[in-house]
Amino acid sequence: MPALGVGFSFRPAYLADLFLRPHSMDVLEVIADHYLENIADRQEQLELLCAHYTLLPHSLNLSLGGADTLDRSYVRRLCRLVQRLRPPWFSDHLAFTRAGGLELGHLAPVPLTKEALDVVCQHIHEVQDRAETLFILENISTHVILPGAEMTEADFLAEVVERTACGLLLDLTNVYTNAMNHGFSADAYLQEYPLEHTMQIHIAGGEWSRGTLNDTHSAPVPKEVWRLLEYTLKRYRVPAIILERDENLPPFESIVEETEMARSLWGCHAASE
Amino acid sequence: MPLQNEQRLLALLYTSASARVEYARQPQEFCKRFHLSPQACAAMAAIPNSSIENYARSLIAKRLNEVTKLLPMTAQSMGEAFREAFYAYSKEVPTRGVDRHLRDATAFAKFLAARKESAKAEVSVLRLEAARVSARGSSPLVVCMLPPTEWITKELKLRKPEWVVLAYLRVGRYRRWSRMVIPLPNTSHSTETSKSLAGD
Numbered sequence: 202m203p204a205l206g207v208g209f210s211f212r213p214a215y216l217a218d219l220f221l222r223p224h225s226m227d228v229l230e231v232i233a234d235h236y237l238e239n240i241a242d243r244q245e246q247l248e249l250l251c252a253h254y255t256l257l258p259h260s261l262n263l264s265l266g267g268a269d270t271l272d273r274s275y276v277r278r279l280c281r282l283v284q285r286l287r288p289p290w291f292s293d294h295l296a297f298t299r300a301g302g303l304e305l306g307h308l309a310p311v312p313l314t315k316e317a318l319d320v321v322c323q324h325i326h327e328v329q330d331r332a333e334t335l336f337i338l339e340n341i342s343t344h345v346i347l348p349g350a351e352m353t354e355a356d357f358l359a360e361v362v363e364r365t366a367c368g369l370l371l372d373l374t375n376v377y378t379n380a381m382n383h384g385f386s387a388d389a390y391l392q393e394y395p396l397e398h399t400m401q402i403h404i405a406g407g408e409w410s411r412g413t414l415n416d417t418h419s420a421p422v423p424k425e426v427w428r429l430l431e432y433t434l435k436r437y438r439v440p441a442i443i444l445e446r447d448e449n450l451p452p453f454e455s456i457v458e459e460t461e462m463a464r465s466l467w468g469c470h471a472a473s474e
Numbered sequence: 475m476p477l478q479n480e481q482r483l484l485a486l487l488y489t490s491a492s493a494r495v496e497y498a499r500q501p502q503e504f505c506k507r508f509h510l511s512p513q514a515c516a517a518m519a520a521i522p523n524s525s526i527e528n529y530a531r532s533l534i535a536k537r538l539n540e541v542t543k544l545l546p547m548t549a550q551s552m553g554e555a556f557r558e559a560f561y562a563y564s565k566e567v568p569t570r571g572v573d574r575h576l577r578d579a580t581a582f583a584k585f586l587a588a589r590k591e592s593a594k595a596e597v598s599v600l601r602l603e604a605a606r607v608s609a610r611g612s613s614p615l616v617v618c619m620l621p622p623t624e625w626i627t628k629e630l631k632l633r634k635p636e637w638v639v640l641a642y643l644r645v646g647r648y649r650r651w652s653r654m655v656i657p658l659p660n661t662s663h664s665t666e667t668s669k670s671l672a673g674d
């Protein structure tokens with residue numbers, strides 16, 4: 202798989218700045234859900250981005266870990282988008298976002314059981330076959346630890362990769378957030394994690410509230426996550442790193458600084474290979 | 475399908491405050507409604523209520539954040555009351571669809587409009603912002619009537635305060651919008667086509 206480099210998760214607010222400094226990003230992630238509807242401005246924006254960058258579509262609502270059937274209309278529109286952009290891969294989360302007709306509006310964890318594993322694999326097969334493009338699965342941060350786990354998350358992900366030939370998106374901030382909130386070692390998690398199947402890394406910064414770290418993508422990447430990035434890259438040179446920032450949007454300069462920092466770590470490791 | 479039943483129960487707990495209260499009061503009875511086995515019920519009981527509450531709160535905070543971005547002037551004019559009203563509204567109303575934030579903002583605007591305590595100035599701000607949000611959704615035509623407040627006069631760049639009918643009309647394959655501002659009584663008529671609603 203080609204090394205794509207470092208970029209950020211595109212936000213429309215940065216469009217003008219991005220084209221003033223087009224070489225500041227090697228690759229962009231786009232939130233697929235924003236481009237599923239036929240809205241002229243958004244489609245034109247997507248065409249513009251696509252003409253200049255490799256775009257990595259990232260969707261939020263596949264609900265791959267949901268025991269209910271996939272939303273056919275959503276899958277159809279997502280796959281159409283993927284085929285149009287022809288990315289090296291596209292991604293969504295190890296999560297469920299709806300059940301019994303209720304939409305959560307966010308990602309909820311799935312139990313680490315064999316039953317859930319079957320569901321996730323079946324859904325990834327469906328989506329990946331339809332899109333005819335490599336799919337990669339992202340780990341989430343969670344407030345709730347579901348009971349009845351039959352395996353670790355790393356084993357669960359490794360098994361999904363084994364059965365579906367999908368890839369992985371390692372969100373280091375989610376690992377760090379879970380480690381902080383649930384009291385485990387992020388390093389130990391990463392030692393178990395099937396890094397060799399990781400196509401992309403996410404880094405971001407969250408916020409503490411009432412003693413809980415929230416994955417809000419609203420702050421600079423904390424130093425602990427930079428350390429985890431370095432630790433990960435030393436072990437495996439992941440093809441792409443994406444900085445996520447959704448809230449408290451800083452000047453574009455700050456986004457560039459953080460991606461440059463990631464690029465220097467990424468480049469360091471390339472040189473040592 | 476234990477997973478399906480468990481997820482349906484969890485989805486309800488995550489999105490409904492009254493379901494959480496009921497579950498806390500009678501967990502066994504609640505689980506039975508979702509056809510969970512006694513073992514599954516016992517396993518569910520191992521999830522601390524506080525972590526479900528935390529997650530439910532984070533879902534609402536996320537929605538509030540998006541809705542505030544879509545109704546910024548309403549939020550500003552109402553201050554803390556906006557936040558409180560959103561918590562009251564979102565307790566039992568879940569979100570839906572890819573454009574869920576637009577739907578949420580529209581539904582919340584309706585919720586606010588139905589509350590008598592909104593001041594006149596807030597109503598005009600609310601109506602205008604609600605129309606803008608609806609125009610970004612899927613309806614082909616959005617119409618609203620706006621009172622002659624100072625804010626509306628400035629915002630719509632009217633020459634003088636007057637009642638106006640504001641209409642957004644979708645034209646073409648893509649969603650391109652025409653915005654019409656029709657003053658009442660009908661002294662003049664202006665139409666403008668907006669390529670983007672972003673700056674509207």
Ligand SMILES: [Fe+2]
Pocket residue numbers: 339372403445
């Ligand atoms: Fe992420």
